[in-house]
Amino acid sequence: MDETGSIFTAxxxxxxxxxxxxxxxASSQIxxxxxGRSYLQLEGSCSIEYGIMRIKQDEMPYYLDLWDRYHxxxxxxxxxxxxxxxTATRMFQHLYELLDAExxxxxxxxxxxxxxxxxxxxxxxxxxxxxSCLRNEWSTxxxxxxxxxxxxxxxxxxxxxxxNYGHLPKGLVPFHxxxxxxxxxxxxxxxxxxxxxxxxxxxxxxxxxTVSPEHIDFFRQHIERASxxxxxxxxxxxxxxxxxxxxxxxxxxxxxxxxxFRTEEGDLLFRPGGHGALIDNLADLESxxxxxxxxxxxTMEHLKSNTILYKKLLGxxxxxxxxxxxxxxxxxxxxxxxxxxxxEMVDFLHKVLCIxxxxxxxxxxxELAERIQQKLxxxxxxxxxxxxxxxxxxxxxxxxxxDGSTSLQxxxxxxxxxxxxxxxxxxxxxxxxxxxxxxxxxYDFKGQHFHLQDYVNKRTAFVATKSQNGKQLQALERxxxxxxxxxxxxxxxxxxxxxxxxxxxxVTDLLRQEHREVDDLD
Numbered sequence: 001m002d003e004t005g006s007i008f009t010a011x012x013x014x015x016x017x018x019x020x021x022x023x024x025x026a027s028s029q030i031x032x033x034x035x036g037r038s039y040l041q042l043e044g045s046c047s048i049e050y051g052i053m054r055i056k057q058d059e060m061p062y063y064l065d066l067w068d069r070y071h072x073x074x075x076x077x078x079x080x081x082x083x084x085x086x087t088a089t090r091m092f093q094h095l096y097e098l099l100d101a102e103x104x105x106x107x108x109x110x111x112x113x114x115x116x117x118x119x120x121x122x123x124x125x126x127x128x129x130x131x132s133c134l135r136n137e138w139s140t141x142x143x144x145x146x147x148x149x150x151x152x153x154x155x156x157x158x159x160x161x162x163x164n165y166g167h168l169p170k171g172l173v174p175f176h177x178x179x180x181x182x183x184x185x186x187x188x189x190x191x192x193x194x195x196x197x198x199x200x201x202x203x204x205x206x207x208x209x210t211v212s213p214e215h216i217d218f219f220r221q222h223i224e225r226a227s228x229x230x231x232x233x234x235x236x237x238x239x240x241x242x243x244x245x246x247x248x249x250x251x252x253x254x255x256x257x258x259x260x261f262r263t264e265e266g267d268l269l270f271r272p273g274g275h276g277a278l279i280d281n282l283a284d285l286e287s288x289x290x291x292x293x294x295x296x297x298x299t300m301e302h303l304k305s306n307t308i309l310y311k312k313l314l315g316x317x318x319x320x321x322x323x324x325x326x327x328x329x330x331x332x333x334x335x336x337x338x339x340x341x342x343x344e345m346v347d348f349l350h351k352v353l354c355i356x357x358x359x360x361x362x363x364x365x366x367e368l369a370e371r372i373q374q375k376l377x378x379x380x381x382x383x384x385x386x387x388x389x390x391x392x393x394x395x396x397x398x399x400x401x402x403d404g405s406t407s408l409q410x411x412x413x414x415x416x417x418x419x420x421x422x423x424x425x426x427x428x429x430x431x432x433x434x435x436x437x438x439x440x441x442x443y444d445f446k447g448q449h450f451h452l453q454d455y456v457n458k459r460t461a462f463v464a465t466k467s468q469n470g471k472q473l474q475a476l477e478r479x480x481x482x483x484x485x486x487x488x489x490x491x492x493x494x495x496x497x498x499x500x501x502x503x504x505x506x507v508t509d510l511l512r513q514e515h516r517e518v519d520d521l522d
Contacts, residue, residue, distance in 0.1 A: 007260060015268050020248030028458075033254045033474050038459045039417040043406055045430040046396035051354050051408060052385055052432060052493045055313055063316025064309075070289075070319055072201045079287040080194040080205075083275055083481070084171040084187060084219070084295040085212040085245065091173070091507050092166050095154045103148035112508060117145060117153075119511055124177040124184075125163070132156040132163050169215050171295040172222055175510060177517055178301070186504070187219070188226040189298035195234040196304065197311045198291070203236045209295075210281050213244045243284065249277030251476040253466070261473045269468060274477035276461075279485040283442070283452040289315065292438040292482070296504040299514045303499070310384060310496045314439045318382045321492055324348065325376050326445035332373045339365055345372045353490050358404035375405070379450045379489045383410065383482070384437030384496035394434045394483060396493045397426070408491040410434045410482050414462060432493075435501035438482060440489070452485075460484025 007030065008016070008023060016026050046052045055063065071078055089096075094112045098104075106114060120126060120141065133141050133156045137149075144153050156162035165173055171187035178184065184192070191207060199205045211219045220242055227238040250270040253261040261269045282290065291311065299307060328345050331337055337345075342365060349355040355375055360368055385396050394412040401407055418424045442450050460479040465472060479485045502514040509515070 011266075012260070012268055015270075018247075019250055019270060020246070021250070026252060029252050029476055030254065030260065032458075032461055033252070033463055033476050034258055039420075039423070040397075040409065040411055040415050040460070041400040042411070042416065042423050042426045043398040043400050045426050046354075046385070046398060046408065046432060046493055048495065051396060051398055052495050053317070054495045055317070060309075060313060063313045063320065065316075066319045067197075067312045067315040071198055071315065074200045074202045074204070076200070076289065077287045078198045078200070078206060078289045078291070079285050080190065080198055080207040080291045080293070081282060081285065082171075082187075082190050082207065082209050082293060082295050083278055084169055084209045085215075086170050086295070087166070087212075088168055088170040088173050089166050091170055091504065092158055094506070095158060096166070098151045098154040099158065101151045104150055105148055109150065112506070113150070115511075116508055117150060119508075120145075120153075122516075123507070123510060124174040125157075125165070127181070127183075128163055128174070129153070129157055136161055169211060169219060169295075170504075171209070171211075172215075172219065175298065175504065176300050176515060179517070182229075185222070185226070186295050186298050187223060188230065189300075190293070190295070191223070191226060191230045191238060191240075192234065192301065193298065193304060193307065193311075194291075195230060195236045195238075196308045197315070199234075199236050204239055205236045206239045206241070206287070208241045208243065208281075208285060210243050210245065210278055216242055216244060243281045245272060245277050246280055249273040249280055249478065251478065253468075253476065254474040256472055261468065261471075264469070269473070271466075271475055274462070274480065276456075276478035276480045276483070276485045278481050279452055279456060279478075282481070283449075285442075286449075288441065288443060289318065290440050290442065291315075292436065292440065294436045294503065297435065297437075297502060298504075299499075299502040300517070303502075303514055306497050307500045310437075310500050311439070314382050314384055314437070314494060314496075317492060317494055318380060318439050318441060321352065321382070321490075322380055322441055324352075325380065325490065329373065329376055329445040332369055332376075335369075337365070337369055342368050342372065345376070349375060352492070354398055354406060354408045355490075356406045376490070377444060379440060379442050379452060379455060379486070380492075381438055381440035381486060381489050382492045382494060384435060384500065385432040385493045386435045386437075386496055386498050386501050388431055388433045389498065394480075395430045396432050396434065397430070407487075408493060409487060410480075412462075412480065412483055415460060415483070432495070434482065435496070435503075436482060437496060437500065440486075455486065455488035457484045457487030460487060 048054050130141050136156050137152050158166035172185050174183045175186050176184045194205045194207050223240045251273045253269050255261045394410045397411045399409045416423050416427050462477040464475045466475045
């Protein structure tokens with residue numbers, strides 16, 4: 001602490017300035033870390049009865065037609081936004097245990113390791129791995145496994161002397177193999193998927209990847225190569241763009257004494273702010289409609305039909321809801337709404353957006369109109385929700401806000417006070433989870449871009465216990481991109497089929513049906 005009483009020294013302030021972080025923001029982060037987390041106040045979990053929309057068969061043509069007419073129009077700019085900065089380290093976690101081992105018998109392997117090696121020839125990257133083993137060990141994969149040298153195969157797969165997959169972005173790991181030895185990574189599958197539901201009448205498909213700075217050049221080169229094949233196969237023109245997480249979104253940490261954590265050199269420790277920091281990247285996109293989907297949630301070509309169908313349906317729902325909201329906002333701006341019209345808007349807020357305004361019977365028409373306008377004039381998102389069959393992840397809930405109103409929110413388990421019996425019961429009753437399947441619009445009814453950072457609930461940041469060089473620290477992660485970073489958006493939840501959610505968390509997930517070539521399933 002310096003002589004003025006500030007916890008930041010002159011050197012600290014220089015560091016903060018270099019990161020683009022103001023002293024006020026840094027002090028706010030420290031205060032939040034010291035206060036600890038705050039929980040959301042749950043009113044209930046969402047269901048088909050209230051909170052989640054189920055699109056009926058006879059409604060589908062209407063929403064599909066809305067979307068098709070919209071995205072074919074070249075005046076409408078549509079972008080697919082794919083967070084892709086994560087490495088594949090966790091995907092191969094169970095194989096890292098073998099790197100320092102020597103020869104092992106098959107019985108000494110863990111169940112997951114054994115399953116991986118028994119099916120190793122079925123992975124899309126097997127051809128590259130075979131070449132790597134021949135180059136590094138002068139031996140085939142089969143011979144190495146026969147001799148129990150699982151460690152050497154793992155090294156050829158994961159380390160710099162081989163394919164270095166353990167340090168590659170997950171999006172650049174070969175996921176799928178097609179006839180003719182054609183291989184697609186997850187990043188390539190997103191190109192193909194985008195071509196099937198976002199291209200306009202000029203054939204343009206826009207896709208944006210957020211990547212880590214050290215991988216951006218490699219990622220760009222990969223997408224350029226992959227795009228030429230996709231463009232030829234689908235008759236499209238790929239316009240890809242890339243961004244990295246801004247250093248100004250980095251966060252500070254606290255040591256065990258509650259003071260800013262410092263490196264051995266005495267410098268402040270800055271940590272990435274988590275995926276919630278990507279709200280800045282999203283805000284920089286000049287697009288009318290943006291689809292958001294995680295990098296590892298892809299499937300093979302012959303299984304994409306439901307995914308494409310529901311992407312279009314989500315887009316159609318967004319347009320339909322947006323049209324009604326914009327119509328109401330124009331009415332409100334004209335200032336000549338009858339009481340019955342205001343009642344219609346209140347009914348829309350309640351039944352469609354699940355926003356209940358408190359004590360409206362005490363408000364005059366002028367005050368009521370102002371409250372309605374404040375709730376309606378926000379960014380809009382439509383989020384697909386999947387039946388919960390044991391998959392991890394946040395879920396859809398109805399939340400009570402500080403002003404007494406309710407809203408629809410995607411809530412992580414860490415945001416729920418499980419020591420509270422009522423909240424724990426609501427958590428246990430949840431029957432849907434969030435697959436990160438979102439389509440959104442960042443523009444208002446006048447065509448002005450919302451300042452998305454104004455719609456973040458900063459109180460939903462997450463405090464986690466981590467370690468640095470053996471020392472414990474309290475780390476701050478910014479409100480999640482689809483949680484707190486979009487807290488004050490207007491939200492619609494739509495039920496989507498489980499086969500539209502096909503993530504790859506571990507490498508053996510690639511052996512599931514949704515990631516296998518048709519011939520492999522015979």
